[in-house]
Amino acid sequence: MQVKHTHKIEYVHGYAADELERLVGSAATLETLLHSDVTYPAGSLVLEAGCGVGAQTRFLLKRSPGIRLVSMDIAFHSVQRARHAVGEMARFLQANVYAPPFSHNTFDHIFVCYVLEHLPDPLQALNTLKTLLKRGGAITAIEGDHGSAFFYPETQEGLEVWRCLQRLQLQTSGDGHIGRRLYSLFKESGATDIQITPLPVYCDPSRPEMMEGFADKTIVGMLNGIEHEVLARKMIAPEIWRKGIRDLLNLAASRDGIFMYTFFRAVAKYE
């Protein structure tokens, strides 16, 4: 299969082993929230575009047993890992979201999660994916918005660490604030029915599993994954970075720390 690279795709989080564990652990913590309304009828042919290491794939299959799932990703090693983790329940292939190797009117539904935020041209991706949908099908997209995050207590260094994430994503490729743009992107792609649902993740000491699974492992894990790049680009002094990371980790250790982040789920149909 030939994959046309019409755009170079940089993945800000990298492909290190820690990062892959982070993604899988994060998926488990957030499953109930993100996947709650994502179910497809048995027999449906579903495309997961940008499956990465398969972190969401298992939940798609768990919540929609009986679907025929095709999961693709641009990164060969991720596809291998996903295939290894999930097995024969889905068909995995390496493919570029801008040039998927499928005919028009092929899929009943298309699912993308944490994908559009990393693309230099998410609109082109939607314009491509929508042609693969059968009439009446829908694209479901789940994306974050780094500008939605806040925490308490707030320290200057913690804020600066967070801003590094936002600036790095702007400097490399993608848009860390894509959550707020989902309506606009789907509208621009010609969708006729767009339902956006905000999915807030709120962590405080009364929810220790969220504090550990999300604030610590997912969020600080993500920040640890970009440390090397951020410091190499001299975006922040190393001691400020380390203090900020400590402050964010302390949120979970403190008696009254909170962390808040909002994901968005879009379900868009095309006439």
Next chain:
Amino acid sequence: MQVKHTHKIEYVHGYAADELERLVGSAATLETLLHSDVTYPAGSLVLEAGCGVGAQTRFLLKRSPGIRLVSMDIAFHSVQRARHAVGEMARFLQANVYAPPFSHNTFDHIFVCYVLEHLPDPLQALNTLKTLLKRGGAITAIEGDHGSAFFYPETQEGLEVWRCLQRLQLQTSGDGHIGRRLYSLFKESGATDIQITPLPVYCDPSRPEMMEGFADKTIVGMLNGIEHEVLARKMIAPEIWRKGIRDLLNLAASRDGIFMYTFFRAVAKYE
């Protein structure tokens, strides 16, 4: 009844007629979201502290028919208006939240909405209110967090207008970012069971009633209410202010504008 003014209470939004209409209209738009889980058993004695013009009072009564409701506010004219609007269904009185004229162990439940954010010492208010609770009772607080807001498309002037609101509330009294502090405040006040629920308000063109009722009337209405004060304090150039307000109003008029804001509801019990 003697009301001790232990703290001067400035109300950043003022008491103009437009502002009162804004509060009542906003309450209707947000009722389903904010009050969804606020119900008290018939016969309960409930205190609404900081009832203002009674915007929330009617919803308390509607959702919990049969309660005995006492609604108080520091502002005499607001209490008069609330009494006029709601009638005999609640007992209204003018009183200071720091020195309420009630005995300990009086109320089954206490409800505060958009109150703590305006107080110079919200912890003292909670420490006072909790003494009025009967054993097993709870305080329910609903508050916003101006730092949770974002919108798309984003303009520099729109952002500057929004920052004026945040800075004005800091300069006068209160904390416009109190939503994220609710857990901490209730913990500090000695609550033993604290449940915080984020209540996101998301507006896009698929929800025109929210765009009009919340983004336009509630949010831009609130900003219009502080314009005089913001300009008098020279916090922003008048032409920047006006451009920013136009940009925010244009969100609702555009084909793809969104506005997002998160309220928080806390339900806290004391042993």
